[in-house]
Amino acid sequence: MTQTMIGVIGGSGIYDIDGLEGADWTEVQSPWGTPSDAILTGTLGGVKMAFLPRHGRGHVHSPTTVPYRANIDALKRLGVTDVISVSACGSFREEYAPGDFVVVDQFIDRTFGREKSFFGTGCVAHVSVAHPTCPRLGEACFIAAKDAGVTIHNGGTYLAMEGPQFSTLAESRMYREQWGADVIGMTNMPEAKLAREAELCYASIAMVTDYDSWHPDHGEVDVNDIIKTLMGNSEKGREMVRRLPALLGAERAPCPHGCDRALDFAIMTAPEKRDPALLARLDAVAGRVLTA
Numbered sequence: 159m160t161q162t163m164i165g166v167i168g169g170s171g172i173y174d175i176d177g178l179e180g181a182d183w184t185e186v187q188s189p190w191g192t193p194s195d196a197i198l199t200g201t202l203g204g205v206k207m208a209f210l211p212r213h214g215r216g217h218v219h220s221p222t223t224v225p226y227r228a229n230i231d232a233l234k235r236l237g238v239t240d241v242i243s244v245s246a247c248g249s250f251r252e253e254y255a256p257g258d259f260v261v262v263d264q265f266i267d268r269t270f271g272r273e274k275s276f277f278g279t280g281c282v283a284h285v286s287v288a289h290p291t292c293p294r295l296g297e298a299c300f301i302a303a304k305d306a307g308v309t310i311h312n313g314g315t316y317l318a319m320e321g322p323q324f325s326t327l328a329e330s331r332m333y334r335e336q337w338g339a340d341v342i343g344m345t346n347m348p349e350a351k352l353a354r355e356a357e358l359c360y361a362s363i364a365m366v367t368d369y370d371s372w373h374p375d376h377g378e379v380d381v382n383d384i385i386k387t388l389m390g391n392s393e394k395g396r397e398m399v400r401r402l403p404a405l406l407g408a409e410r411a412p413c414p415h416g417c418d419r420a421l422d423f424a425i426m427t428a429p430e431k432r433d434p435a436l437l438a439r440l441d442a443v444a445g446r447v448l449t450a
């Protein structure tokens with residue numbers, strides 16, 4: 159049986175987690191570049207944990223420059239089985255109020271300035287992201303957050319924008335009224351796509367910090383207001399994380415939704431046409447299928 163290792167990617171306002179036994183910041187080398195920061199490893203309730211601050215401690219990386227491939231590769235390399243992304247977001251729904259959490263289950267990817275795949279010339283692969291998050295993991299987060307006293311909504315479409323500027327009013331209205339997005343942020347794509355390519359279960363918990371710019375009773379998005387809401391939210395996020403090990407357990411059965419087998423039928427390039435240099439970089443992400 160595989161051992162569970164919960165990987166938490168902390169977004170804006172979340173630069174560490176507390177309560178880990180044997181806590182240690184570990185530098186992980188990746189052939190996909192340098193991850194956002196060292197990774198905090200340890201155990202919580204007997205379950206292995208790994209925490210990576212998405213923007214780096216001190217908030218160094220912008221949403222565009224976050225090294226998404228290095229981050230996902232480094233987590234996979236460490237043995238992470240389940241990735242929980244905790245992110246700040248704006249809300250397009252009156253009832254998803256600042257301070258609330260949302261279990262994201264769909265994305266609209268409007269990012270354009272980022273590397274979005276581990277695969278390419280010399281090893282082409284196409285995975286499905288029709289259902290980009292893991293329902294089992296999302297359910298565990300929902301229960302953990304509820305138990306922690308958080309108001310959490312089960313399901314929502316996250317519009318991933320490039321940023322770093324916030325949306326114009328016209329964009330905000332279009333995303334909400336025509337595209338049916340529920341929340342907006344700048345980082346969950348390509349992160350979720352890369353996690354799927356790396357055969358990692360991925361759940362995204364979006365912590366609402368503002369109403370973006372569409373809401374007639376709220377002003378423009380303002381980082382100061384976001385930070386204030388984040389201060390309250392980040393403690394709730396930590397409380398949710400503390401409850402996850404008990405819900406997920408130390409031993410992990412295969413994912414019932416197949417996240418951990420996403421590459422079974424994905425690779426198109428004939429074995430004799432594959433680029434050895436790219437295959438070497440894919441050792442952690444796709445070693446299961448490339449060495450079989």
Ligand SMILES: CSC[C@H]1O[C@H](OP(=O)(O)O)[C@H](O)[C@@H]1O
Pocket residue numbers: 168169170171212213220221244245246247321343344345346381384
């Ligand atoms: C601090 S407001 C904008 C910033 O916050 C969110 O970051 P993350 O998703 O890492 O929590 C948003 O995506 C923007 O990067």
Ligand SMILES: Nc1ncnc2[nH]cnc12
Pocket residue numbers: 246247248249319324325342343344367368369370371379384
């Ligand atoms: N309104 C917003 N738009 C994009 N990213 C955000 N992160 C937090 N609030 C946001």
